[in-house]
Amino acid sequence: MLATVKKYIADHNLLRACDLHLVALSGGADSVALLLAMRQLGYRVEAVHCNFHLRGDESDRDMHFAEELCNQLDVRLHIAHFDTREYAALHRQSIELAARNLRYAYFENLRRDIAAADILVAHHRDDNVETLLMNLVRGTGMRGLAAIRPVNKFIRRPLLCVSRQDIESYLAQANQAYVIDSTNLEDDATRNLFRHHVVPMLEQINPQASRNISQTAAYMADVCQFIDHALPAYIDKLTQRDKQTDTLTISIPQLLSMPSPHFLLYEILKEYGYSSDQTSDIFRIISDITVATEKANTNVGCRRFLSQSHCAYIVKDAVVIRIKSDQPTEHLIPEPGLYSFDNYRLRINKSSYTAGQEIDKDKRVATFDGSLIQFPLTVRPWHQGDRFIPFGMRGCKLVSDYLTDAKIPVWEREQQTVVTDATGKIIWLTALRSANCYRVTVDTHTIITLTIE
Numbered sequence: 459m460l461a462t463v464k465k466y467i468a469d470h471n472l473l474r475a476c477d478l479h480l481v482a483l484s485g486g487a488d489s490v491a492l493l494l495a496m497r498q499l500g501y502r503v504e505a506v507h508c509n510f511h512l513r514g515d516e517s518d519r520d521m522h523f524a525e526e527l528c529n530q531l532d533v534r535l536h537i538a539h540f541d542t543r544e545y546a547a548l549h550r551q552s553i554e555l556a557a558r559n560l561r562y563a564y565f566e567n568l569r570r571d572i573a574a575a576d577i578l579v580a581h582h583r584d585d586n587v588e589t590l591l592m593n594l595v596r597g598t599g600m601r602g603l604a605a606i607r608p609v610n611k612f613i614r615r616p617l618l619c620v621s622r623q624d625i626e627s628y629l630a631q632a633n634q635a636y637v638i639d640s641t642n643l644e645d646d647a648t649r650n651l652f653r654h655h656v657v658p659m660l661e662q663i664n665p666q667a668s669r670n671i672s673q674t675a676a677y678m679a680d681v682c683q684f685i686d687h688a689l690p691a692y693i694d695k696l697t698q699r700d701k702q703t704d705t706l707t708i709s710i711p712q713l714l715s716m717p718s719p720h721f722l723l724y725e726i727l728k729e730y731g732y733s734s735d736q737t738s739d740i741f742r743i744i745s746d747i748t749v750a751t752e753k754a755n756t757n758v759g760c761r762r763f764l765s766q767s768h769c770a771y772i773v774k775d776a777v778v779i780r781i782k783s784d785q786p787t788e789h790l791i792p793e794p795g796l797y798s799f800d801n802y803r804l805r806i807n808k809s810s811y812t813a814g815q816e817i818d819k820d821k822r823v824a825t826f827d828g829s830l831i832q833f834p835l836t837v838r839p840w841h842q843g844d845r846f847i848p849f850g851m852r853g854c855k856l857v858s859d860y861l862t863d864a865k866i867p868v869w870e871r872e873q874q875t876v877v878t879d880a881t882g883k884i885i886w887l888t889a890l891r892s893a894n895c896y897r898v899t900v901d902t903h904t905i906i907t908l909t910i911e
Contacts, residue, residue: 459620459628463495466619470608473501473616477575481505482565483528483535485520485637488580490527491625492617494634496578497531503578504534506568510542510557516640523637536572538564554647562613569612581606582617582625587671588652599724599734604682605675621668689725692716697726706730708777710744723777730779731765739763743772760868771868778869786875788838794906803911804837811905817898818907824877824886826896828904832880837888840876846884847894857887864890877908 467473481496483489483505496503507524511517521537528535546556565577586606593602608615617625629636641647660667696712699705708726713719723744724737732740743761761772764782771778784800791797794806808828817825844857861871877886886892889910898905 459491459624460495460498462619462624463616464499466608467499467616472608472614473578474575475501477502478573479503479576479578479614480565480569480572480574481578482561482580483507483524484580484639485523485527486580486639487625487629487636488582488617488622490634490636491628492578492580493527493531493533494632495616495628497533504536504572504574506536506538506565508557508561508564509537509539510560511540512542512553512557513639513641520637520639523635536568538568566612576612576614578614578616580617581615582620582622583672584622584653584657584668586618586675587657587668588649590671590675591652591656592648600678600685601682603675604679607679692722693726696722704781706779708779710748710772710775710777713777714744714748727770727779730768730770732763732768732770736763736765740770740772740777744777747772762868769869773868778867780869783869783873786837786839786873788836791833791835791837793833799837805909805911806835807907807909809905809907811898811902813900813902821889822910824892824908825898826885826892826906826908827898827902828906829902830896831885831906834880835885836878837875838878840874840887844876844884846876846887848887848891849894849897851894857884860887860891866890
């Protein structure tokens with residue numbers, strides 16, 4: 459086994475002899491074999507044991523075993539105690555997830571504190587097989603088929619090349635004891651069902667099943683590594699990023715001209731919290747829209763998809779991804795003054811006016827005949843069905859039509875507000891167009907000016 463592990467470390471460039479390595483030591487066969495193997499191969503190691511206090515006396519037994527083993531091997535041992543159930547309840551997590559989060563967070567903090575190069579964990583080939591099968595049954599993509607990789611940031615797995623049987627034989631030859639976690643013998647956990655029933659059944663069909671599945675996982679890990687290296691160049695060809703507005707635009711024609719456009723779209727969208735099902739829906743609509751516009755040469759409108767953090771808009775020949783913004787809130791303005799809102803201020807002045815006096819034409823400024831404006835004013839999001847008479851026009855126009863005609867992007871429309879007076883009529887499509895009926899004329903003596911700052 460040592461020869462196999464040594465070759466695996468060299469082939470994957472896992473460890474350097476000059477570094478300090480932190481070994482995760484539970485006391486079970488796998489972690490004990492890992493510690494012994496690293497010592498026998500001449501690596502400089504320290505060990506870390508976590509007591510999650512989940513199995514009563516058995517948890518303390520494991521801790522004492524780790525202490526005795528490290529004393530025998532003259533290896534420095536770090537021990538952490540966790541109230542795992544309290545942590546799980548506080549963070550609304552399962553016990554398993556809470557223990558995992560506590561363990562790896564402590565490992566990383568300790569690694570930095572003792573200046574260790576990495577953290578060695580004892581996942582082996584059988585763990586890899588179980589993980590791939592579990593991922594496959596749950597539903598997974600390319601990376602799920604890669605299962606457990608030998609390197610993940612500062613985590614290293616030198617035993618992925620050997621089986622549980624190899625490990626037990628190695629410990630037997632070394633006459634080395636280890637502890638057994640009683641929960642691993644039960645079938646209440648999904649992984650144990652695969653370990654005790656599914657994998658043995660597959661090995662009845664083919665005795666080499668575990669080895670073959672592990673080789674497939676290793677092959678898929680290589681494929682993932684290659685694709686991860688090549689993918690950014692493809693994505694750069696079909697996307698544009700506006701750093702100022704934090705907007706990503708995906709060109710639909712270029713996307714559809716690429717090999718595996720569905721896969722490429724998922725690789726882009728997953729970074730923004732979109733699931734594979736959402737990606738499939740978006741891709742289907744992109745394809746349908748492309749066919750529809752080619753046949754009828756028509757504009758098919760806009761679609762919007764939400765993740766937890768972002769909005770993806772399908773507009774014309776692009777998918778535009780932006781950070782999800784809160785809807786504007788409604789604000790009441792009782793009188794002239796300076797009002798602070800979420801991300802801007804609105805200044806309202808009332809002053810006298812002389813015919814011919816210059817009016818500020820900046821879009822962020824709106825000037826009205828003061829005798830026609832009734833307070834309180836309201837700043838609110840526009841609603842479907844809202845109408846107003848745009849400055850310089852006679853007839854009413856739907857706000858939605860005005861925004862469309864003005865080519866306002868859909869994500870900006872969602873943030874658009876209007877200002878109404880006490881009668882409920884729109885006096886200003888904020889920062890775009892004031893209403894004609896409240897315009898300043900030669901008969902105006904008092905003006906009210908609204909300025910966005």
